[in-house]
Every structure is written in structure tokens, then in C-alpha cells.
Amino acid sequence: MSINLRTVYAFAREMYPKNSSTPVQYGTAGFRGRAEFLDSVMYRMGVLATLRSRIRGGAVIGVMVTASHNPEPDNGVKLIDPKGEMLEASWESIATDLANVEDSELEAHVAKIISDNKIDVGSSSNVFVGMDNRYHSPRLLKAVADGVIALKGNVREFGIVTTPMLHFFVVAANTRGAYGQPTEEGYYRKLITAFETLRGDKLENGNYRNKLIFDGANGVGARKMLQFLKRMHNSLQVEVINKGDGKINENCGADHVKVKQAVPIGMPIVEPYTRCVSVDGDADRVVYFFTDDAGHFRLLDGDRIATLVADYLMDMLKRCDLDLSMGLVQTAYANGGSTDYIANTLKVPVACVPTGVKHLHHKALQYDIGVYFEANGHGTIIFSDNAKCLIKAQSETNPNAKILLQIIDLINETVGDAISDMLLVETILNSKGWDVKDWLATYDDLPNLQLKIKVQDRNVITTTDAERVCVTPVGLQEAIDKVVSNYKRGRAFVRPSGTEDVVRVYAEAATKDETESLAYEVGNLVHQLAGGVGPELIHPGKTISAHI
Numbered sequence: 001m002s003i004n005l006r007t008v009y010a011f012a013r014e015m016y017p018k019n020s021s022t023p024v025q026y027g028t029a030g031f032r033g034r035a036e037f038l039d040s041v042m043y044r045m046g047v048l049a050t051l052r053s054r055i056r057g058g059a060v061i062g063v064m065v066t067a068s069h070n071p072e073p074d075n076g077v078k079l080i081d082p083k084g085e086m087l088e089a090s091w092e093s094i095a096t097d098l099a100n101v102e103d104s105e106l107e108a109h110v111a112k113i114i115s116d117n118k119i120d121v122g123s124s125s126n127v128f129v130g131m132d133n134r135y136h137s138p139r140l141l142k143a144v145a146d147g148v149i150a151l152k153g154n155v156r157e158f159g160i161v162t163t164p165m166l167h168f169f170v171v172a173a174n175t176r177g178a179y180g181q182p183t184e185e186g187y188y189r190k191l192i193t194a195f196e197t198l199r200g201d202k203l204e205n206g207n208y209r210n211k212l213i214f215d216g217a218n219g220v221g222a223r224k225m226l227q228f229l230k231r232m233h234n235s236l237q238v239e240v241i242n243k244g245d246g247k248i249n250e251n252c253g254a255d256h257v258k259v260k261q262a263v264p265i266g267m268p269i270v271e272p273y274t275r276c277v278s279v280d281g282d283a284d285r286v287v288y289f290f291t292d293d294a295g296h297f298r299l300l301d302g303d304r305i306a307t308l309v310a311d312y313l314m315d316m317l318k319r320c321d322l323d324l325s326m327g328l329v330q331t332a333y334a335n336g337g338s339t340d341y342i343a344n345t346l347k348v349p350v351a352c353v354p355t356g357v358k359h360l361h362h363k364a365l366q367y368d369i370g371v372y373f374e375a376n377g378h379g380t381i382i383f384s385d386n387a388k389c390l391i392k393a394q395s396e397t398n399p400n401a402k403i404l405l406q407i408i409d410l411i412n413e414t415v416g417d418a419i420s421d422m423l424l425v426e427t428i429l430n431s432k433g434w435d436v437k438d439w440l441a442t443y444d445d446l447p448n449l450q451l452k453i454k455v456q457d458r459n460v461i462t463t464t465d466a467e468r469v470c471v472t473p474v475g476l477q478e479a480i481d482k483v484v485s486n487y488k489r490g491r492a493f494v495r496p497s498g499t500e501d502v503v504r505v506y507a508e509a510a511t512k513d514e515t516e517s518l519a520y521e522v523g524n525l526v527h528q529l530a531g532g533v534g535p536e537l538i539h540p541g542k543t544i545s546a547h548i
């Protein structure tokens with residue numbers, strides 16, 4: 001096959017010219033920003049995915065058009081490598097350079113990527129594309145597809161799907177069906193079969209009730225949950241809210257519930273302690289919440305899911321008589337209460353890595369069973385080939401190992417999958433006979449708070465030690481340390497977001513009041529030392545801040 005790179009430039013000039021001179025950066029999960037500036041980035045990512053497939057011998061690469069938890073005007077792109085992982089780290093800079101090059105230099109730049117990486121441009125290339133339900137996603141998906149076509153690659157469009165579904169299709173196709181069928185029906189079938197086999201006819205057990213509210217964030221997750229329910233045999237009673245009638249993620253969804261520590265909009269009146277679930281716009285994150293009989297909001301976040309799952313899996317391994325290594329991976333956002341519980345009560349090795357599932361996934365691969373969750377509800381569990389072989393062999397004689405095999409099928413190992421994670425939590429709670437009170441009683445969270453600070457250039461903040469220590473601006477970390485030392489059980493860190501144009505501040509301390517005060521003190525330090533935009537933050541006890 002002969003390829004004329006002039007076509008790459010011609011397409012760009014005619015249909016996807018670069019319309020912004022502001023540099024874009026591959027962030028925590030790909031490129032993200034205002035949709036009107038992303039057409040050229042999308043087109044170029046179609047080109048990049050085609051080259052990436054060629055260098056990987058024609059294996060399928062995924063391109064997901066979504067801005068996930070961001071507000072409606074934003075969009076973004078996530079690239080999926082052949083094993084369902086996020087794009088290999090060494091290609092992130094290739095992606096950034098390609099996204100920023102001028103149109104007139106595009107042809108020469110693509111030629112350079114090809115020669116630098118010794119890519120056989122005549123070989124076959126396969127790219128799967130999917131999108132969320134934002135109104136600009138179809139336009140941006142077409143740009144990705146045109147990028148593939150410009151380099152004569154094969155493109156398969158899946159339309160509106162969740163991000164984890166696209167990860168699933170990529171792995172299913174690359175393993176020739178061993179992981180499942182690379183279709184929407186194949187995905188539902190695999191997860192529902194595992195869930196219903198595990199549940200059997202025991203729909204309730206002990207304190208566990210078969211009923212929950214599902215906040216779909218007006219995103220893809222709502223649509224797909226409804227599809228799940230159509231295909232399930234009443235094995236789970238779910239009421240779906242925020243189905244798509246409002247704006248995606250606006251006052252709803254996992255990010256809102258976690259960061260604001262409040263129920264989503266549209267909540268029906270439910271009995272105290274009813275289990276409620278929130279997913280984000282592309283359904284790769286999930287958190288649980290409920291309201292107690294005093295009307296207080298209570299959160300069960302990614303840390304809670306991780307500890308519930310780790311505890312369950314450890315117990316299953318004992319019952320299966322298997323000696324496999326298990327580790328839990330968190331980020332700096334993990335609540336100190338959860339880390340203490342994992343290390344001291346569960347006695348599972350726990351690691352801390354920078355934000356972004358790409359980092360957690362990578363670390364989790366070091367264990368036979370790697371459980372990774374960010375506090376925001378993004379995570380999954382991965383089993384090594386060795387672990388799978390041993391569990392399979394054991395299942396010949398041990399009924400618990402048979403259950404564990406179904407659990408593996410229920411988990412979308414490729415990346416965090418809100419619906420798969422939720423079905424897993426439901427399975428575990430049912431098997432333990434637990435309600436949300438039982439689950440919450442396992443350990444106490446320290447009060448915590450996150451703030452977003454607008455600064456002129458968030459890149460002035462650089463960090464080290466899994467983002468727990470701020471390196472620049474010089475003096476900021478010392479100032480934070482000084483402030484933190486005044487608070488009992490105080491901990492705080494700052495880092496630039498990789499998905500929004502803000503600096504994030506995290507604080508936790510012994511009491512809610514102290515946590516708020518610590519967060520605002522640190523927020524003001526960022527504002528003063530890192531070029532804050534607008535007036536300083538004012539503690540909400542005094543007046544409402546414009547920065548949250």
C-alpha cells in the first residue's frame with residue numbers, strides 16, 4: 001500500500017485547520033479543553049492512532065472522544081493501547097508535538113515520526129473509535145476517523161459508548177475473542193452472565209437490600225445502565241436518575257458528589273440509608289453515597305471500594321487455599337483513614353503513585369492481584385496470567401475458586417469501569433449481607449476538602465514524591481509544611497490538574513472545621529505564590545469564595 005503524506009496535510013488544511021495558537025498538552029488522560037478548539041487535535045490523534053497501530057503490528061488502538069467529568073462545553077480524547085491500557089507514556093510527548101505543530105509543518109512532522117520510529121506505512125492499521133453523548137462529539141469523532149482515513153487505516157466506529165466499553169472492545173478484538181466479543185452485546189453478555197451467575201436467586205441477604213439509585217450524570221453511563229437493565233433478569237433493582245435530560249456532569253455525577261460532598265440534583269425522596277451510586281460523564285468512575293436518618297450526606301468513595309474489594313479478595317484467596325501476592329495502589333488523594341486501615345488492619349501492601357489511572361494500572365501490574373482505585377472512584381482490579389492459571393486449576397476442586405473465576409469475568413480489567421465496579425460492589429455487599437452502615441463502619445474517614453484555584457499558568461507548580469511534595473514555586477512547600485504543622489492529623493498537597501485549567505488543593509485534618517481552615521490557608525498560599533487570578537480566597541465561614 002502506498003501512502004501519500006500530502007493527503008495528511010490536504011485534509012488538515014481543508015477540513016481541520018489549527019484554530020488556536022495556545023499550546024495543548026497531553027494531560028492526565030489525554031487532551032482536554034473547549035470543544036471548539038479540538039477539531040485539529042482530534043484529526044491528528046486519528047493520524048497518531050493509525051501510526052501507533054502500525055508500529056504494534058496492526059493491533060487495534062482505541063480513540064475515545066470524551067471530556068469525562070468536565071463540563072459540557074469541554075471535550076477531549078483518550079487513546080487506548082492494544083492491551084486496553086492508556087497510551088504508552090513514551091508516546092505522550094509524540095502526541096503533544098503532533099497536536100501542536102503548525103498545519104504547514106504537519107506533512108514533514110508525520111514523516112519524521114514515521115522515520116524516527118521505523119514505522120512500515122504500508123502495513124495494516126486498525127483503529128476503534130467511540131464517543132460520549134456531548135453534542136460536539138459526533139463532529140470530533142468524524143475528525144478522528146478522517147485522520148485514520150488520511151493514512152489509509154481501517155476505522156471502526158462504535159458510536160456512543162462508555163470509555164470502559166471501548167477499552168473492552170479493543171482488548172476483545174486484540175485477543176481474538178478470548179476476553180469477550182468486541183461488540184456492545186458481547187460486553188453486556190460477559191458482565192451480566194457473571195453477575196447473575198454469582199447472584200443466583202439470592203437477591204437479598206442479611207442487611208443487603210436489592211435496590212439502588214443510579215445517578216447517570218446525564219452522560220453515557222445513564223444510557224448504558226438502562227441497556228443493562230433491559231438485558232438483566234430483574235437481578236438488580238435500579239432507579240436511574242440524570243438520564244440525559246440535563247447538562248452532562250452539571251450538579252450531578254461522581255465528581256460533583258465526591259468533591260462537593262453532596263447529593264446530585266434530581267434525587268428522589270428515599271428512605272435513609274438507601275444505597276445510591278454516581279458515575280461520571282463517560283462512566284469510568286463510580287462513588288456510592290447515602291443519607292443517614294439525621295439527613296446527613298455520607299460518601300463511600302473509591303477508597304471505600306478498594307478496601308471492600310481487597311478485604312473480599314483476601315478472604316476468597318484463603319478459602320481457595322491460594323498464596324498469591326496482592327497489593328493496593330492509591331494516590332495522594334487517598335484518605336489517611338483508608339491508608340491506615342489497609343496497612344494496619346487488612347495488612348495489604350499499599351503503594352502511592354501520581355494521579356491518573358495510567359500510573360495506578362502500571363504499578364498494579366507488579367502484583368499477582370493488583371487492586372487500584374483513586375479516591376474519585378476511578379479504578380479496577382487486575383489479575384496476572386499466573387494468578388488466573390492458578391485460580392482456574394484450583395476451580396477443578398474448590399467451589400470458591402469457581403466463584404473467583406466469575407468475579408474475574410465481572411471485572412473489566414482494562415480500566416476503571418463504573419458499571420462493572422458497581423456490579424462487583426453489589427456482589428460483595430450481597431455476599432457479606434451488608435448495608436451501607438456496615439460498609440461505612442469498617443473505618444473512619446478523616447474529614448477532607450478539595451479546592452480548585454485559578455492561576456495564570458498552572459505549570460508553575462511542579463511536584464515530586466507522588467505529588468505529595470511541591471518543588472516549584474520555591475518556598476511554597478515550606479509554607480505549606482508550616483501551616484500543616486498547626487493542625488492535628490493535618491495533611492495537604494497541591495498539584496496542577498491534568499484535565500482542567502486549575503490547581504487542585506487537597507486537605508484533611510482531625511475535624512471538619514480544621515480541614516476547611518487548612519484547605520483555605522493552603523489555597524491562599526497557592527494564590528499568593530503561584531500567580532492566582534482574581535481576589536484571594538475567603539473562608540466560606542466568612543463569605544462565599546469565587547474560586548470553588
Ligand code: G16
Pocket residue numbers: 028029067068069070280284285355356357358374376378496497498499500504
Ligand atoms: C481523569 C483520569 C483520572 C484522574 C482525573 C482527574 O479522569 O483518568 O485518573 O483522577 O482525570 O485528574 P486531574 O486531577 O489531573 O484533573 P476522568 O474521569 O476525568 O477521565
